[in-house]
Amino acid sequence: MSDRPTMNDVAAYAKVSLKTVSRVANGISSVDPMLTERVHAAMKTLGFRRNSVAASLRTGGSTKTIGLITADLSNTFYTTLSSAVVSVARSHGYQVIMASSEESPEIERSLALDLCQRRVSGLIVVPTNTDHSYLKPEVELGISVVFVDRPGYGLAADAIIADNRGGARTAIEHLLTAGHRRIAILIDSLEIYTMRERLAGAQEQLTNAGFDLDPALVANDVHSPDDAMVAMSRMLALVDPPTAVFCGNNRATVGAVEELWRRNTTIDVVGFDDFEMSRLLPQPVTIVDYDTVALGRSAAERLFARINGDGSEFADTLLATRLITKGLRPLSDRRGITHS
Amino acid sequence: MSDRPTMNDVAAYAKVSLKTVSRVANGISSVDPMLTERVHAAMKTLGFRRNSVAASLRTGGSTKTIGLITADLSNTFYTTLSSAVVSVARSHGYQVIMASSEESPEIERSLALDLCQRRVSGLIVVPTNTDHSYLKPEVELGISVVFVDRPGYGLAADAIIADNRGGARTAIEHLLTAGHRRIAILIDSLEIYTMRERLAGAQEQLTNAGFDLDPALVANDVHSPDDAMVAMSRMLALVDPPTAVFCGNNRATVGAVEELWRRNTTIDVVGFDDFEMSRLLPQPVTIVDYDTVALGRSAAERLFARINGDGSEFADTLLATRLITKGLRPLSDRRGITHS
DNA sequence: GTGAAAGCGCTAACAG
DNA sequence: CTGTTAGCGCTTTCAC
Numbered sequence: 048m049s050d051r052p053t054m055n056d057v058a059a060y061a062k063v064s065l066k067t068v069s070r071v072a073n074g075i076s077s078v079d080p081m082l083t084e085r086v087h088a089a090m091k092t093l094g095f096r097r098n099s100v101a102a103s104l105r106t107g108g109s110t111k112t113i114g115l116i117t118a119d120l121s122n123t124f125y126t127t128l129s130s131a132v133v134s135v136a137r138s139h140g141y142q143v144i145m146a147s148s149e150e151s152p153e154i155e156r157s158l159a160l161d162l163c164q165r166r167v168s169g170l171i172v173v174p175t176n177t178d179h180s181y182l183k184p185e186v187e188l189g190i191s192v193v194f195v196d197r198p199g200y201g202l203a204a205d206a207i208i209a210d211n212r213g214g215a216r217t218a219i220e221h222l223l224t225a226g227h228r229r230i231a232i233l234i235d236s237l238e239i240y241t242m243r244e245r246l247a248g249a250q251e252q253l254t255n256a257g258f259d260l261d262p263a264l265v266a267n268d269v270h271s272p273d274d275a276m277v278a279m280s281r282m283l284a285l286v287d288p289p290t291a292v293f294c295g296n297n298r299a300t301v302g303a304v305e306e307l308w309r310r311n312t313t314i315d316v317v318g319f320d321d322f323e324m325s326r327l328l329p330q331p332v333t334i335v336d337y338d339t340v341a342l343g344r345s346a347a348e349r350l351f352a353r354i355n356g357d358g359s360e361f362a363d364t365l366l367a368t369r370l371i372t373k374g375l376r377p378l379s380d381r382r383g384i385t386h387s
Numbered sequence: 388m389s390d391r392p393t394m395n396d397v398a399a400y401a402k403v404s405l406k407t408v409s410r411v412a413n414g415i416s417s418v419d420p421m422l423t424e425r426v427h428a429a430m431k432t433l434g435f436r437r438n439s440v441a442a443s444l445r446t447g448g449s450t451k452t453i454g455l456i457t458a459d460l461s462n463t464f465y466t467t468l469s470s471a472v473v474s475v476a477r478s479h480g481y482q483v484i485m486a487s488s489e490e491s492p493e494i495e496r497s498l499a500l501d502l503c504q505r506r507v508s509g510l511i512v513v514p515t516n517t518d519h520s521y522l523k524p525e526v527e528l529g530i531s532v533v534f535v536d537r538p539g540y541g542l543a544a545d546a547i548i549a550d551n552r553g554g555a556r557t558a559i560e561h562l563l564t565a566g567h568r569r570i571a572i573l574i575d576s577l578e579i580y581t582m583r584e585r586l587a588g589a590q591e592q593l594t595n596a597g598f599d600l601d602p603a604l605v606a607n608d609v610h611s612p613d614d615a616m617v618a619m620s621r622m623l624a625l626v627d628p629p630t631a632v633f634c635g636n637n638r639a640t641v642g643a644v645e646e647l648w649r650r651n652t653t654i655d656v657v658g659f660d661d662f663e664m665s666r667l668l669p670q671p672v673t674i675v676d677y678d679t680v681a682l683g684r685s686a687a688e689r690l691f692a693r694i695n696g697d698g699s700e701f702a703d704t705l706l707a708t709r710l711i712t713k714g715l716r717p718l719s720d721r722r723g724i725t726h727s
Numbered sequence: 728g729t730g731a732a733a734g735c736g737c738t739a740a741c742a743g
Numbered sequence: 744c745t746g747t748t749a750g751c752g753c754t755t756t757c758a759c
Contacts, residue, residue: 051528053752064730069754077728094524099504100450101752104441105735112484112505120473123663126466133460133487142501144452145485147473161482164439165450184434188391305667308715323463324664327645329715375648375669393736404746409738417744441736445751 052093061089072097103166111141113350114162116155117173118196118239120147123322124297124339125173128195131343132171139351141168150239152177163190169350174199176238191353195346197240198363205353206363207346211241211319214335214368215248218293218317221333221370223256225315227291231264231282233275233303234295242267245295245319264289275302276309283310294318297325304328304374321373328374337368392433401429412437443506451481453690454502456495457513458536460487463662464637464679465513468535471683472511479691481508490579492517503530509690514539516578531693535686537580538703545693546703547686551581551659554675554708555588558633558657561673561710563596565655567631571604571622573615573643574635582607585635585659604629615642616649623650634658637665644668644714661713668714677708 054068061068063082070078071086089095103110115132117125129145136143144162148155152175159182162170169191170182180201186192192199194206222230232249234242246267250260263285266278275298282289283306291314294300300318307313308329317333325334345364394408401408403422410418411426418426429435443450455472457465469485476483484502488495492515499522502510509531510522520541526532532539534546562570572589574582586607590600603625606618615638622629623646631654634640640658647653648669657673665674685704 051752055752065752066730066754067728070729073754079728082729096500096504096525098444098506098752100440100506101444101735102754103735104438104444104737105752105754107735110440110505120470121467123463123466126463126470127461129485130460130466130487133485137486142484142486142505144482145469145473146477146482147470160436164437165452165482166438166440185436188434188436301664301667308667322664324641324662324667327641327648327664327669328667329669391736394738395736405736406738406746407744410745413738419744422745438736441751442738443751444753445736445738447751 051098052095053098054095057086057089057093057095060093061085109168109354110166112144112165112167113141113347113354114144114146114159114165114167114170115172116146116148116158116162116170118148118150118175120145122298124320127339128173128343128346131340132347135344135347135351141351148173148175150175150236156181160185168354169193171195171346171350172199173197174240176240179204191350193346193350193353195342203361205349205361207342207349207366208363209241209337209342209366210368211244212248212251214319214337215245215293216252217368217370218319218333218335219249219252220256222291222293222315222317223252223258225291227315228258229261229264229287229289229291231266231279231289231292232260232295233266233269233278233292233299235267235269235299237267242295249293269295269299269302272298272302272305275299276306279303279306280310283312289314291315291317296320297322300325300332300334301328304330304332317370321371325373326375330374331372331376332374334371334373335368336371337366342366391438392435393438394435396433397426397429397435400433401425448506449508449694450506452484452505452507453481453687453694454484454486454499454505454507454510455512456486456488456498456502456510458488458490458515460485462638464660467679468513468683468686471680472687475684475687475691481691488513488515490515496521500525508694509533511535511686511690512539513537514580516580519544531690533686533690533693535682543701545689545701547682547689547706548703549581549677549682549706550708551584552588552591554659554677555585555633556592557708557710558659558673558675559589559592560596562631562633562655562657563592563598565631567655568598569601569604569627569629569631571606571619571629571632572600572635573606573609573618573632573639575607575609575639577607581659582635589633609635609639609642612638612642612645615639616646619643619646620650623652629654631655631657636660637662640665640672640674641668644670644672657710661711665713666715670714671712671716672714674711674713675708676711677706682706 058065058068133143146158155175163185171193173196174194178201179199182202192204198206269275292303297320319335321334321336398405398408473483486498495515503525511533513536514534518541519539522542532544538546609615637660659675661674661676
């Protein structure tokens with residue numbers, strides 16, 4: 048059960064020294080071809096498999112592993128991002144340990160430190176709303192950290208984030224241009240950086256245009272589609288209901304659209320974050336879109352640059368957003384389907 | 388940069404023996420409180436962080452890590468499953484290394500062996516269509532393997548799979564009962580076990596009812612929604628078009644529904660695998676549903692049972708499926724959105 | 728080109 | 744209760 052053959056066993060079997068086996072295992076060319084052959088044969092018959100844990104211990108270094116901590120592994124936004132990270136990591140010969148903080152600073156912290164104990168080469172973190180100076184000692188000891196989707200506080204590090212504020216401004220501008228004056232806003236908890244930014248952007252644009260935010264039209268505790276349905280329902284029942292809605296993320300969008308359908312009514316919908324099935328939404332929806340795959344890919348590439356010794360200044364990278372139209376057009380006025 | 392304090396450093400600083408530091412680090416109670424205090428202080432000032440790689444090397448064992456190899460990390464089905472695995476792993480104090488085989492036996496193999504070299508405690512694998520006897524030596528040396536979603540060949544191991552065949556039979560039965568006789572079938576590659584099973588189940592049920600499968604109504608290369616649209620389009624243009632369609636996975640379902648919408652027509656749709664936004668599909672859809680979270684959770688729980696020494700017979704676990712109805716019902720008379 | 732010895736950071740034995 | 748001695752499986756000196 049636990050008698051894995053070691054290099055020692057292989058060496059004994061092949062009647063060479065331990066070091067020769069090591070050399071062969073690492074593909075070092077300066078070994079007599081005959082010995083190489085013998086070692087390979089011994090490895091095969093013994094079923095030798097190199098222990099990379101031991102190897103990385105001695106070299107004091109790379110476990111060829113990075114850690115990825117996102118906020119919610121059941122959200123397609125983060126799984127898309129993760130998938131991009133895994134793909135880049137693989138191209139560098141690295142594996143990815145994936146974990147979820149569930150938006151809890153305590154969990155994030157304990158996961159991050161656990162991963163550091165495992166001597167990952169680097170960490171990609173979707174930071175929770177907390178101080179990240181606890182990572183400073185680790186960074187000084189050689190573990191690179193890149194924040195993604197949100198900036199981290201209290202730690203000098205790279206961050207790759209979308210232009211949340213700008214995207215929100217564009218979204219509201221779009222609605223104002225269409226003549227809307229009563230715009231509902233559905234967002235998740237303000238503990239979350241992206242939500243604060245998106246709300247702030249919306250507010251800025253309204254203010255610029257000379258309008259105020261009506262508190263009755265803002266819900267900032269929309270965690271799920273169902274929450275969005277409830278909020279939408281409440282607002283539509285107001286004496287002076289909204290004529291449009293700005294949704295802070297894809298779950299809010301889905302809930303808002305479902306509630307509108309349920310009530311057999313339509314108002315203009317603009318939502319942040321695209322998702323796979325958006326083109327099948329039962330009404331047209333304007334989406335503030337950005338490239339989630341690029342977000343993950345950039346974060347991973349930045350991390351590997353750091354791991355490989357890039358010592359340039361830390362920088363925040365802002366990814367542009369754009370408005371696209373998704374959803375199905377009403378049959379009555381459509382001339383064919385147009386996507387994106 | 389690479390001068391992490393070790394237990395030796397801590398011991399020197401606290402003027403105790405290395406072993407005492409080890410004891411404190413591992414929370415062994417039988418240490419003098421005063422020494423414990425001194426060690427803790429030393430750890431703090433030195434910024435000591437235990438190297439779990441070295442620890443697991445010496446104990447010869449557990450890295451407290453499992454590997455998870457799915458077939459496609461961009462598919463919500465697998466990400467849902469993964470999320471469940473991560474959650475169970477965390478409750479056992481384990482981390483998860485996540486990788487994707489992209490349905491390639493070669494990639495699967497290289498990933499699996501790489502993970503074994505890293506001495507993961509166990510492996511959860513969505514097996515590609517290949518021989519898995521290459522894992523036999525690893526299993527004999529103590530790495531537990533559980534297959535999920537599909538059975539593996541050539542290796543005695545547990546497998547957790549859905550009742551694909553039974554689900555397909557139920558789906559077809561449902562359509563036959565509704566009076567359909569021309570049923571289209573859209574499935575992904577027959578290289579994939581679940582697709583073979585679902586096709587076989589469909590065929591069985593048709594045969595039982597005395598009908599044949601019309602080859603013109605079967606597409607078995609539907610990898611994406613777009614492929615499904617094309618296939619659907621082709622079949623609807625037949626002289627004797629289908630009056631219903633059975634979709635082998637959620638991507639096929641999405642494409643089929645979109646094509647129907649595009650053509651402003653409706654036929655009965657039954658699709659395998661539920662997905663997050665299914666309730667917003669623009670027509671009612673019957674879904675062969677099973678609990679993907681349970682699939683991942685069961686696989687992880689089985690794996691941890693094995694890791695913890697469960698030596699019972701290997702078994703296949705079949706998860707039941709059930710038919711549910713999703714999608715939006717036409718409100719009154721409408722199919723699209725009508726204003727007021 | 729090859730091998731012996733030393734040691735990565737930690738823990739398991741066994742003394743004291 | 745604490746410390747000493749070994750050694751996990753591998754790679755790195757540095758001789759040969």
